Amino acid sequence: MTNRIVITFGFTAVFASGFFMMETANAGDKPCKAATFQFDKVKAACTAGGENAAKELMKEAVKKGKAAGDAEMDCKSCHEDTKDFTKVKDGSVDKLKPLL
Numbered sequence: 829m830t831n832r833i834v835i836t837f838g839f840t841a842v843f844a845s846g847f848f849m850m851e852t853a854n855a856g857d858k859p860c861k862a863a864t865f866q867f868d869k870v871k872a873a874c875t876a877g878g879e880n881a882a883k884e885l886m887k888e889a890v891k892k893g894k895a896a897g898d899a900e901m902d903c904k905s906c907h908e909d910t911k912d913f914t915k916v917k918d919g920s921v922d923k924l925k926p927l928l
């Protein structure tokens with residue numbers, strides 16, 4: 829009885845993680861451009877899901893920034909060019925640090 833539950837759970841977990849990997853592989857079609865990263869979290873997002881995953885992480889950071897009182901914050905607060913996200917303004921790394 830209990831064994832059966834454990835086996836079912838194990839199968840579900842394997843199945844679910846398989847799905848997850850497929851999805852992140854798709855998202856990685858467009859890789860990040862930076863060769864080196866200041867933040868492990870950004871690097872991890874890029875490795876797992878490419879630029880799309882990094883964008884999702886950045887969106888969360890902007891949300892936190894807004895919640896912390898910077899109502900004007902958006903991607904352009906830090907990024908010079910939204911076609912090339914590797915170009916960041918001076919001080920952006922320090923600005924991003926508390927938001928990740």
Ligand code: HEC
Nearest residue numbers: 860861862865866867870882886887903906913921923924
């Ligand atoms: C508070 C500053 C800040 C804000 C706001 C911000 N970013 Fe970033 N972003 C950075 C920094 C700094 C890096 C480099 C991270 C690193 O080196 O680990 C980065 C990296 C990225 C990258 C990876 C670039 C690459 O190809 O290597 C993407 C994509 C990105 N940001 C998108 C966005 C988007 C989209 C928004 C708006 C939703 C946004 N960022 C808002 C600071 C910011």
